[in-house]
Amino acid sequence: MTVTIPSIHYLAILPVILLLGGALCLLLATALLRNKVTTVAATSLTVAVSLAAFATTFWQWRCVDRSGPTTTVAHAIVLDGFSVVATGVIVLGLALSALVAHDWAIRERVQGAEFHILALTSTAGAVLMTQANDLIVIFLGLEILSIGLYVLVAFDRHRATSAEAALKYFLLGGFASAIFIYGAALVYGATGSTNLSSISYFLGANVVLHPGLLYAGGALLLVGFAFKVAAVPFHLWSPDVYQGAPTPVTGLMASIVKVGAFAAFIRVLISALGTQLDTWRPIFWVLIVFTTLVGASLALVQRNTKRMLAYSSINHAGFMLLGLWAGTIRGTAATLFYVMTYAPIVIATFAVLTLVGGVGDENHDIAHYRGLARRQPWLGAALAVLLLSQLGVPLTTGFYAKFAVLAAVVDAGNTTLAVIALLGAAIAAVFYLRWTFTLYADDDLDAARIVVPTMTGLVIGLGVAATVVFGVWPGPLAALAQHATVLFSP
Amino acid sequence: MNVPAAWYLVLAALLFGVGAFGLLTKRSALIMFMCVELMLNAVNLTFVTFARTLSDVGGQATVFFVMVVAAAEVTVGLGIVVAVFRRRSSTSVDELSEMKG
Numbered sequence: 256m257t258v259t260i261p262s263i264h265y266l267a268i269l270p271v272i273l274l275l276g277g278a279l280c281l282l283l284a285t286a287l288l289r290n291k292v293t294t295v296a297a298t299s300l301t302v303a304v305s306l307a308a309f310a311t312t313f314w315q316w317r318c319v320d321r322s323g324p325t326t327t328v329a330h331a332i333v334l335d336g337f338s339v340v341a342t343g344v345i346v347l348g349l350a351l352s353a354l355v356a357h358d359w360a361i362r363e364r365v366q367g368a369e370f371h372i373l374a375l376t377s378t379a380g381a382v383l384m385t386q387a388n389d390l391i392v393i394f395l396g397l398e399i400l401s402i403g404l405y406v407l408v409a410f411d412r413h414r415a416t417s418a419e420a421a422l423k424y425f426l427l428g429g430f431a432s433a434i435f436i437y438g439a440a441l442v443y444g445a446t447g448s449t450n451l452s453s454i455s456y457f458l459g460a461n462v463v464l465h466p467g468l469l470y471a472g473g474a475l476l477l478v479g480f481a482f483k484v485a486a487v488p489f490h491l492w493s494p495d496v497y498q499g500a501p502t503p504v505t506g507l508m509a510s511i512v513k514v515g516a517f518a519a520f521i522r523v524l525i526s527a528l529g530t531q532l533d534t535w536r537p538i539f540w541v542l543i544v545f546t547t548l549v550g551a552s553l554a555l556v557q558r559n560t561k562r563m564l565a566y567s568s569i570n571h572a573g574f575m576l577l578g579l580w581a582g583t584i585r586g587t588a589a590t591l592f593y594v595m596t597y598a599p600i601v602i603a604t605f606a607v608l609t610l611v612g613g614v615g616d617e618n619h620d621i622a623h624y625r626g627l628a629r630r631q632p633w634l635g636a637a638l639a640v641l642l643l644s645q646l647g648v649p650l651t652t653g654f655y656a657k658f659a660v661l662a663a664v665v666d667a668g669n670t671t672l673a674v675i676a677l678l679g680a681a682i683a684a685v686f687y688l689r690w691t692f693t694l695y696a697d698d699d700l701d702a703a704r705i706v707v708p709t710m711t712g713l714v715i716g717l718g719v720a721a722t723v724v725f726g727v728w729p730g731p732l733a734a735l736a737q738h739a740t741v742l743f744s745p
Numbered sequence: 746m747n748v749p750a751a752w753y754l755v756l757a758a759l760l761f762g763v764g765a766f767g768l769l770t771k772r773s774a775l776i777m778f779m780c781v782e783l784m785l786n787a788v789n790l791t792f793v794t795f796a797r798t799l800s801d802v803g804g805q806a807t808v809f810f811v812m813v814v815a816a817a818e819v820t821v822g823l824g825i826v827v828a829v830f831r832r833r834s835s836t837s838v839d840e841l842s843e844m845k846g
Contacts, residue, residue: 412828
């Protein structure tokens with residue numbers, strides 16, 4: 256028996272190689288030099304690696320633009336416009352989060368490179384998920400992403416909530432992974448392959464002998480993904496984990512997990528199960544209605560800002576699912592645009608929360624935000640812009656993102672769903688506005704001034720700039736999302 | 746005697762069900778953790794059975810990936826359980842109630 260080595264297109268997996276290589280270099284340096292690896296060195300390497308990976312995506316984009324989408328490593332990895340753009344968003348998210356984490360580490364006296372090693376590895380997993388063209392590769396990406404994050408969530412040793420959140424995340428994450436891989440096994444049994452293109456080809460060319468097996472498998476895959484993107488009723492872990500995790504980790508988690516999971520979700524639904532659109536649409540309908548409404552309603556009753564943002568991100572996940580419900584190129588492009596714009600906003604928002612949290616990362620009650628914008632106009636205004644963008648106020652990216660997914664749904668012929676989602680957005684608006692008014696409320700003017708370190712300030716500035724610039728002028732970004740989706744895998 | 750493939754699938758489904766049930770009802774983090782492992786092994790059995798019926802080696806290769814992932818999860822999971830245990834001297838998830846809302 257001869258074993259043929261599959262051909263590998265190294266450019267396609269270069270971002271993953273860079274990220275893992277960076278993590279290994281840091282790990283080796285930590286082992287050899289012990290305490291000589293300073294926080295500054297670790298952060299610099301992480302940012303350099305993520306910017307290098309970002310530069311690679313331009314090269315990849317040129318390659319895709321010239322010769323179209325291709326698959327490599329025995330069709331398990333795909334290089335198409337969609338994966339390139341999602342990769343770019345994820346690695347930029349890492350660069351921004353690493354800068355926030357740097358200032359946080361100095362403040363909390365966390366030394367060493369472990370944080371950055373884990374963040375680099377997790378990001379590699381998220382990038383792998385965007386490129387996966389095989390259920391097993393998606394599973395591996397998901398696990399590489401999650402296992403690093405379990406440890407990152409437990410990173411704050413001074414707070415009991417940190418380890419507690421990690422245990423909850425770990426148990427429910429493991430449960431979700433097991434459900435996902437069982438779904439993959441059943442789909443494999445029904446179609447004879449775990450490769451997304453082969454599944455799609457099989458479903459297009461044959462009548463399935465065991466539709467029950469395929470439906471059960473598809474449903475389990477959906478539950479697995481719904482857990483990861485925290486869609487109601489599979490959201491229960493998310494508020495606790497968001498609250499317990501160190502705040503910079505929450506920002507990283509909220510951005511890269513969403514992008515990675517949605518990229519893989521879209522690929523499974525559109526490229527593999529696209530022929531079964533009518534089967535999974537009703538399930539999605541229910542999922543979206545619950546996710547937008549419950550997410551927004553529960554956010555209203557929270558006092559802790561991190562929990563509030565957790566429910567807000569559940570609400571956002573509902574909107575991202577809208578584009579998937581549509582199942583069209585327009586819908587997919589809208590979801591891609593949504594995650595592209597949501598990632599920098601959420602990282603910058605959690606950067607502000609990291610600063611307000613103070614030493615010990617404990618001050619997350621809404622009361623700590625009272626009058627913030629009066630004491631520190633710049634910081635307060637930045638947070639106000641970020642909140643209003645999440646609300647979806649015109650002239651911010653949030654508005655165009657919500658508009659695009661809703662337009663895609665109306666286009667696909669379900670106005671009712673769009674109206675329900677809008678209702679969810681309206682409920683969510685109440686708490687975003689309440690928080691914004693709290694920022695400008697008029698008392699407690701003698702509270703301690705919050706120091707804004709350079710790096711975190713830079714990240715907040717970039718987040719605000721991204722939301723305002725692309726909010727006023729969304730054309731190029733929307734065109735990029737559209738173009739990327741047209742270049743979907745064969 | 747030739748055991749039909751369907752029996753293996755049913756056995757795997759039962760094991761998976763036992764794991765899921767245990768995870769949702771047990772209160773000890775360690776037992777919940779064992780339940781996750783049981784679920785993953787049920788998946789392995791399913792993959793091997795389908796690989797046999799489809800005469801496809803891919804399903805058997807997948808099992809190795811799942812085993813590696815399970816091992817990695819054990820390493821990290823036990824570390825987290827130990828970290829929680831050091832603080833509370835208990836692995837019951839009922840006592841993990843710092844966060845509410």
